[in-house]
Amino acid sequence: MSAATAVLTTEARLIGRNRAGVFWVVAFPPLLLAVLGLLPSFRAADPALGGLRMVDAYVPALLLLAVIMSGTQVMPGFLVGYREQGILRRMSTTPVRPLTLLTAQILVHTGIALGSAVLVLALGGILHGVPLPRHLPGYLVALVLAVLVALALGTIIAAIVPTTRLATTAGTIAFFPLVITAGLWGPVQVLPEIAQRIIELTPFGAAAQALDQAMRGGWPSWSLLGVMAGWTVVLIAAAVRWFRWE
Amino acid sequence: MPIIEVTELRKSYGGRAAVDGVSFAVEEGEIFGVLGPNGAGKTSTVECVAGLRVPDAGRVRVAGLDPLADRKRVTQLLGVQLQQSALQENLTVREALVLYSAFYPAPADWRTLAETLGLTDRLDIRFGKLSGGQKQRLFIALALIGSPRIVVLDELTTGLDPRARRDTWQLVEDVRASGVTVLLVTHFMEEAQHLCDRIAVINAGKVVALDTPAGLIRHTDGVTVITFTPSQPVGDLDLAALPAVVSVRQAENGQVTVRGTDETVGTLIALLARHQITAHQLQVTTPTLDDTFLHLTEREN
Numbered sequence: 001m002s003a004a005t006a007v008l009t010t011e012a013r014l015i016g017r018n019r020a021g022v023f024w025v026v027a028f029p030p031l032l033l034a035v036l037g038l039l040p041s042f043r044a045a046d047p048a049l050g051g052l053r054m055v056d057a058y059v060p061a062l063l064l065l066a067v068i069m070s071g072t073q074v075m076p077g078f079l080v081g082y083r084e085q086g087i088l089r090r091m092s093t094t095p096v097r098p099l100t101l102l103t104a105q106i107l108v109h110t111g112i113a114l115g116s117a118v119l120v121l122a123l124g125g126i127l128h129g130v131p132l133p134r135h136l137p138g139y140l141v142a143l144v145l146a147v148l149v150a151l152a153l154g155t156i157i158a159a160i161v162p163t164t165r166l167a168t169t170a171g172t173i174a175f176f177p178l179v180i181t182a183g184l185w186g187p188v189q190v191l192p193e194i195a196q197r198i199i200e201l202t203p204f205g206a207a208a209q210a211l212d213q214a215m216r217g218g219w220p221s222w223s224l225l226g227v228m229a230g231w232t233v234v235l236i237a238a239a240v241r242w243f244r245w246e
Numbered sequence: 247m248p249i250i251e252v253t254e255l256r257k258s259y260g261g262r263a264a265v266d267g268v269s270f271a272v273e274e275g276e277i278f279g280v281l282g283p284n285g286a287g288k289t290s291t292v293e294c295v296a297g298l299r300v301p302d303a304g305r306v307r308v309a310g311l312d313p314l315a316d317r318k319r320v321t322q323l324l325g326v327q328l329q330q331s332a333l334q335e336n337l338t339v340r341e342a343l344v345l346y347s348a349f350y351p352a353p354a355d356w357r358t359l360a361e362t363l364g365l366t367d368r369l370d371i372r373f374g375k376l377s378g379g380q381k382q383r384l385f386i387a388l389a390l391i392g393s394p395r396i397v398v399l400d401e402l403t404t405g406l407d408p409r410a411r412r413d414t415w416q417l418v419e420d421v422r423a424s425g426v427t428v429l430l431v432t433h434f435m436e437e438a439q440h441l442c443d444r445i446a447v448i449n450a451g452k453v454v455a456l457d458t459p460a461g462l463i464r465h466t467d468g469v470t471v472i473t474f475t476p477s478q479p480v481g482d483l484d485l486a487a488l489p490a491v492v493s494v495r496q497a498e499n500g501q502v503t504v505r506g507t508d509e510t511v512g513t514l515i516a517l518l519a520r521h522q523i524t525a526h527q528l529q530v531t532t533p534t535l536d537d538t539f540l541h542l543t544e545r546e547n
Contacts, residue, residue, distance in 0.1 A: 006348035010334075010341060017336040086331030093296050093326035094349040094392070095318055 003096045004104070011104040014078075015112065021074035026116045028069075029062040030123045037128035048190055050216070055128050057187045059120060060211035064146060064182035064204050066116035071150025072157060072178065073171040075109045079158035080167040089246050098245055106151050113147045134217030142210035142220045145228040149203040152235035153178075159243040181205040200224060203231040247310065249274040249396060249427050250295060255304035257290050264290045266451030267304075274395075277418065277428040279442035281435070283543055287451040288431045289329055292398050295429065296326050309395065322350060325394035327385040329401045329431075335374035339365055339384055342373065343391065350392035359387045363417065379410035386417060390426070397421060400431040415441055435535040445535075449543045462538045469533035469541070472504045472511055474525035476518070483521065488513050501527075508532070 001009075016022060033055070036042050042054040049057045079102065082088050088098040124130030133139035153174065161167045179185070182204035188196055189212070199205030206227035210220035248271035257265040265287040272278040280288045293299040294306050297313030297320055306313055313320045333342050343356035360366050363383040368376065376384065382402060389397045399418065403411040418441055422428050432438055438445050439459045447455040447462070455462055480502060485494045490507040497503070504514060511530055518525055 001348050003348050006345050010337065010345050013341070014334050014336050082334070086328060087334060089298065090326075090328055090331040090333070090388075092298060093321060093324075093328065094346065095321045095351075096349045 004100055007096065007100050008104045008107060011101065012108045012111075015074075015105075015108050018074065018078075021070075021077070022112075025066050025070045025074060025112055026119065029066040029116060030119045032065075033059070033062050033120055033124050034127055037124070037130075043128070049187060050189075054187075055124070056130050056215075057189070057212070058183075059124055059130055060208050060215065061179075061183040061187075062120050063117045063143065063211065064207055065179060065184055066120070067113045067143075067146050067150045067207075068175065068178045068182065068204065070109045070113040070116075071147065071152075071154040072174050073168075075105060075151060075154040076157040076161065076167045076171055077164060078105055079155070080161055081164045083158075083244065083246060084162075084164055086246070092245065102155075106155075109151060109154075110144075110147050113150070114143065117143055131215075133211075133215045135214040135219060138214035138219045139211060142207060142214055142225065142228075145225060145232070146204065146207035146211075149207070149228050149232045149235070152232045152239065153203070155239040155243065156235045159239045177202075178204050181208070183208045201227055203228055248272055249309055250278075250429060251305070251307040252291065252295065253305040255291060255294055255306060256302045257287075257294060257299060258302055263451050265294070265301075268446075268448065268451070268453055269304075270446045270453060270456060272396075272427060272429060274427050275422070275425060276443040277422050277430055277441050279438040279445035280429065280431045280448060281438045281442075281445050281539065282433065282448035284433060286448045286543075288433075288448055289400060291448065292400055292429060292431050296324060296398055297321070322392060323395050325389035325392055325397040325426075327382075327389040327397070327399045327402060329404075331385075332381075333373040333384070335372065337373050338370050339373070339376070340369040342384060343369075343387060346388045346391045352393055353391050354393045356387070356391060359390060362420070363387045364413075378405050379407070379413070382406060382410070382414060383417070386414075386421075390421065394426065396427045396429065398429045398431070402430065402432070403434065403437060411437070435539050439535040447539065447542050454542045455538075459535055462542075463533050463535060465538070469505065469537040470507050470511060471531040472506070472514060472529070473501060473531075474528040475499070475501050477524040477526065480518075480523060483517060485514070485517075488517065 036058060037055045045051050045053050082101065088101065091098040091101060121132065125132060157167060157170050157174065161170050181199050181202040188199050188205065188208060200209055206224040210224040213220045250272035253269050255265050255268045256263065268287065268291050280291060282288045290299065294301045295308060295313060297317055300314060308320050309323050311320050343360060347353040347356050360369060363386060365380070365383055365387065368380055373381070389399065403414050406414060415437065418428060418430065430441060442459060444456065444458055445462060446453050485491065485504060488506065488510050490509050492505040495503045504510060
């Protein structure tokens with residue numbers, strides 16, 4: 001087994017053993033969808049949502065909930081803990097660089113967030129008849145970009161926060177604005193035009209819009225994808241500059 | 247050729263010199279001790295040897311290689327147990343051993359290592375649930391897992407109970423017996439005296455002495471301590487005139503304490519005998535590395 005594979009397998013196991021993390025990322029969003037879909041107000045077609053039901057319009061927000069949890073709460077906890085406890089330092093004394101560990105973390109969290117998204121879509125379809133996205137490739141591109149921007153945010157949190165405790169606090173403070181822009185408190189489409197334009201400039205506001213467009217059958221607009229890509233590049237550049245290995 | 251060479255090493259943090267011109271050479275197959283009080287610069291020195299820190303000045307060579315420029319080759323030769331490091335809480339002993347085996351081109355057999363270090367019945371226990379001694383044994387196993395030629399052990403027995411400490415010392419001796427050179431960092435004199443072939447005493451970033459444990463002790467004067475309670479007053483005897491006496495003190499209860507050398511002991515006993523004074527509760531304490539260490543580090547402060 002190569003060193004990189006060994007690190008990847010190990011991190012996948014460890015992330016899986018973090019029960020709270022697994023619950024919030026993998027179990028909570030599908031559960032929330034299952035419950036919300038039972039509410040009568042969520043089952044009626046709504047003209048304000050372009051004829052979609054509330055439960056259909058809610059799916060992108062729930063996917064983004066998993067993505068945000070995974071990127072800004074769970075992953076920074078791992079990375080800051082690894083630095084704080086000297087695990088990255090210990091690894092620096094072996095032929096393997098600690099960057100391998102960081103990469104493994106990013107890959108596993110990406111995989112888990114995408115897996116959770118599949119679960120939400122599948123469960124929504126089976127339980128509540130939520131249609132599959134009409135433009136699947138566009139949906140996938142928007143989702144992957146959302147995962148990347150969430151992990152980039154997580155890396156910047158891990159870069160600037162010195163202790164695990166502060167990482168949790170930072171993650172929590174970041175959490176509310178992120179999920180609100182993602183539409184978890186209600187679809188952004190019902191807000192005034194100006195508020196919608198501003199929210200489209202935030203990483204998850206753009207993500208929610210892009211997912212919504214792909215769900216309705218179009219390729220997500222380039223400006224929304226560009227907003228996500230731009231945030232990812234800026235955040236990663238900042239994280240690379242500020243991240244400390246010890 | 248020495249396997250580790252450190253020449254005029256300097257390292258400062260925020261203008262304060264932590265390592266201030268340290269030089270020493272470690273020969274292949276020895277247990278070399280780096281001894282000093284907390285904050286003396288021991289850890290910074292070995293971190294430069296392990297390639298974890300960039301020296302401000304000076305030269306470090308490990309088997310002739312630069313730990314920074316030849317990082318990959320040095321990490322394959324040098325196993326490290328760090329003072330402040332841990333493993334992932336939820337990683338089991340077996341997983342840690344398998345993971346670290348995968349890092350090296352020619353790893354030792356982890357099952358044999360686990361057996362040697364008494365970890366066989368702990369293989370499925372998570373790191374966070376191990377006792378202090380078990381964690382240290384696992385760290386030693388991980389330091390040895392790449393079949394290194396040298397191991398660096400930093401404050402190996404800090405926080406261990408006396409029993410676990412003795413067991414760990416035995417392990418270090420076994421490691422050396424298998425042909426591995428050991429660089430041991432410690433602030434326990436007893437540990438250094440027990441294990442090391444040679445010791446560099448570091449204080450305030452400088453090497454203040456470098457010798458065998460016995461050699462270091464020999465150079466410490468005035469630390470043989472003789473205490474006794476005389477059967478009759480010794481007030482008339484001029485104890486201070488005995489050879490090599492450093493100090494004479496008499497306590498309220500009549501107990502006399504004389505500090506000197508081995509030479510003082512013989513002449514004192516003879517003097518008492520001549521005056522037919524019996525020395526009750528006679529105790530002679532010879533210097534230990536502890537005294538030497540205090541002596542060396544006090545002189546510098």
